[in-house]
Amino acid sequence: MDRWKGRVALVTGASVGIGAAIAKSLVQHGMKVVGCARNVEQIEKLAAECVSSGFSGTLIPYKCDLSVEDDMLSMFSWIKVQHQGVDVCINNAGLALPEPLLSGKTSGWRTMMDVNVIGLSVCTREAYQSMKERNIDDGHIININSMSGHRLVNNADIHFYTASKYAVTALTEGLRQELREAKTHIRATCISPGLVETEFAYRLLSKNQEKAAATYKSIKCLQAADIANAVVYVLSAPPHVQIGDIQMRPVEQLT
């Protein structure tokens, strides 16, 4: 990770869960991390923790709603002025809403597409343009996908979410191909976890918190730090190694 010291990473959805763990880990490895989400106060708390832990990097909180394009464009302009640009982009923010295909609300489907697919794509494009204008040829774009980007489980609450994650699988490979055609050495990777113990299920099942808690008690889940370790592994790979996708499940997870 030495070559990343002092360089700029954007981590979306850095307020809690997997994004918070990734942001913390990259700061520990000496990176300058812009962490964004709507609940910026939680990122401010995390930044203070990083300072008191004596980590060599810095965490810079930024308030951004990833379903709003103007918010994202303003964030990239601000990064350009304050920190030159983005060298690493971790598209982590995402959500599932319980909106089945036969009865779900269109607004819920739109929110999932806006954040999980469009927000991720806007940040990817802007991060690439930021690298290109500064002649950064060793940048990395990492999408936090899901096992739901690779197979569909029989649970109507997450069918639409699954479709949004299948899109992330296609977007990551499409990005890899466009980066090759553009003759850059910038890399594109996705990490596809199974069940990770975060706020995710509590937000999905906001009307049934007991069911959410039971989900995480059903097996020994992955922890957010496990995904952060995978990000560090991906960023540490030698420059000629392009990791496409890492699928990681809890050992006890069947599907």
Ligand SMILES: NC(=O)c1ccc[n+]([C@@H]2O[C@H](COP(=O)([O-])OP(=O)(O)OC[C@H]3O[C@@H](n4cnc5c(N)ncnc54)[C@H](OP(=O)(O)O)[C@@H]3O)[C@@H](O)[C@H]2O)c1
């Ligand atoms: N937990 C799992 O089992 C699991 C498994 C596979 C994949 N994943 C994926 O991992 C990623 C992170 O999930 P997690 O488990 O860490 O979930 P989480 O604990 O619910 O955190 C979700 C993060 O996304 C952010 N976010 C959601 N909507 C946003 C918006 N409109 N604008 C800005 N930020 C937004 C949230 O920030 P604010 O609410 O503060 O804005 C939060 O930081 C997601 O892409 C998810 O699909 C999770």
